Amino acid sequence: MDRLHAMRLYARIVELGSFTAAADDLGLPRATVTHTIKALEARLGAQLLQRTTRRVRVTSEGKTYYQHCVRLLADVDEVETNFREAMLVPRGRLRVDMSAALARLLVIPALPEFLARFPQIELDVGTGDRYVDLVREGVDCALRVGDPGDTGMVGRRIATLPQITVASADYVRRHGKPETLADLQEGHYAVHWASPTTRRPEPLEFVVGRRRRQIQLPGRITVNGADAYLACCRAGLGIAQFSHYRVAAELADGRMCELLPDVRPPALPMTVLYPPQRQMPARLRVFIDWLVERAALRFGRAAQNAAA
Structure with a gap:
C-alpha cells in the first residue's frame, strides 16, 4: 500500500478509534490494516498508536502526524475534485493553431459566440503556414486544410472545401x-x-x-x-x-x-488534428464540436457529410 493510502488508513483509525472499524469502513482485511500501520510507524521511526485488547490510544506524535495527514488528504481530495471537474466542465486555456486565412475568415469572426457560450475557456490562437509539432509545442489542436498526411495525430474531418x-x-x-x-x-x-x-x-x-x-x-x-x-x-x-x-x-x-x-480542382478536406489521449479535456471537446457546427453553417451539406 502506498504512502497516501497509508495516511488515509491511519486517519480513519484515529477517527473511528478502532482497527477493525477502519478495516470495515475501507473494505480491507484486518491483517492488512495492522501490517500497514506497523510499516508506517517503522518508516517514520515513531509510535503513532498504542494498541490494547480493548481500545486504540493516539500518542502525542500520532496526534501531530494525524493533523498533517488531514491537511494533506484534504489538499489531495481538492486537487482530484478540481481535476475531475476540469475534465467535465469546459474551462482553462486552449492552444490552437491554424492558417491566418482560416483564422481571419472563418474562426475569429465567430469567436464571440463561442466565448460567450463557454466563459471559462481562454483561447491562445497561433497562425501560420509552418508545421507545428503539437506535442512538443504544447498545442491542443490544429485546424488544417488539405491532406494532413501521417502525423501520428487523431484527425476529425469537419468539412470538405470546394x-x-x-x-x-x-x-x-x-x-x-x-x-x-x-x-x-x-x-x-x-x-x-x-x-x-x-x-x-x-x-x-x-x-x-x-x-x-x-x-x-x-x-x-x-x-x-x-x-x-x-x-x-x-x-x-x-x-x-x-x-x-x-x-x-x-x-x-x-x-x-x-x-x-x-x-474544377478536387475539393480539399478540412481537418482538426489533436494528440491521442485517453480522456479528452472538456475544453478541447467543446471547441472541436463548435468547429463542426461552424463548418456546417458555413459550408452546408458538404460539411455535415464530412463530419458524419
Missing part, C-alpha cells in the same frame, strides 16, 4: 479567358506554389470526369506562403487555385474571375 481556379480581372484583360484545358496551355501563366516538403512548384490540378489531371504552366514567380500566393494572383501575376472561401470577396466585387468552372 476549390476553384481563378485569375485577376487585370490578368484576364491582358491574356484572355481560357475556355478549355487546351486553351489554358496556350500563352497562360501560373503563380507557382512551392510544396513545403519538396520545395518544387505544384502543378494546377483539375477533375475531368472522375479523373484528376495535372497541368504545369510556366510562371515567373514562386511562393511558399498562402498570403503571398493570394497577393500574387491579385496582382495579375498568374493563374492560381484556392478554396472558394478564400476568394469569395474578390469574386463578388469583380477583382477576380473564376476560370474553367466545368473542371
Whole structure:
C-alpha cells in the first residue's frame, strides 16, 4: 500500500478509534490494516498508536502526524475534485493553431459566440503556414486544410472545401479567358506554389470526369506562403487555385474571375488534428464540436457529410 493510502488508513483509525472499524469502513482485511500501520510507524521511526485488547490510544506524535495527514488528504481530495471537474466542465486555456486565412475568415469572426457560450475557456490562437509539432509545442489542436498526411495525430474531418481556379480581372484583360484545358496551355501563366516538403512548384490540378489531371504552366514567380500566393494572383501575376472561401470577396466585387468552372480542382478536406489521449479535456471537446457546427453553417451539406 502506498504512502497516501497509508495516511488515509491511519486517519480513519484515529477517527473511528478502532482497527477493525477502519478495516470495515475501507473494505480491507484486518491483517492488512495492522501490517500497514506497523510499516508506517517503522518508516517514520515513531509510535503513532498504542494498541490494547480493548481500545486504540493516539500518542502525542500520532496526534501531530494525524493533523498533517488531514491537511494533506484534504489538499489531495481538492486537487482530484478540481481535476475531475476540469475534465467535465469546459474551462482553462486552449492552444490552437491554424492558417491566418482560416483564422481571419472563418474562426475569429465567430469567436464571440463561442466565448460567450463557454466563459471559462481562454483561447491562445497561433497562425501560420509552418508545421507545428503539437506535442512538443504544447498545442491542443490544429485546424488544417488539405491532406494532413501521417502525423501520428487523431484527425476529425469537419468539412470538405470546394476549390476553384481563378485569375485577376487585370490578368484576364491582358491574356484572355481560357475556355478549355487546351486553351489554358496556350500563352497562360501560373503563380507557382512551392510544396513545403519538396520545395518544387505544384502543378494546377483539375477533375475531368472522375479523373484528376495535372497541368504545369510556366510562371515567373514562386511562393511558399498562402498570403503571398493570394497577393500574387491579385496582382495579375498568374493563374492560381484556392478554396472558394478564400476568394469569395474578390469574386463578388469583380477583382477576380473564376476560370474553367466545368473542371474544377478536387475539393480539399478540412481537418482538426489533436494528440491521442485517453480522456479528452472538456475544453478541447467543446471547441472541436463548435468547429463542426461552424463548418456546417458555413459550408452546408458538404460539411455535415464530412463530419458524419
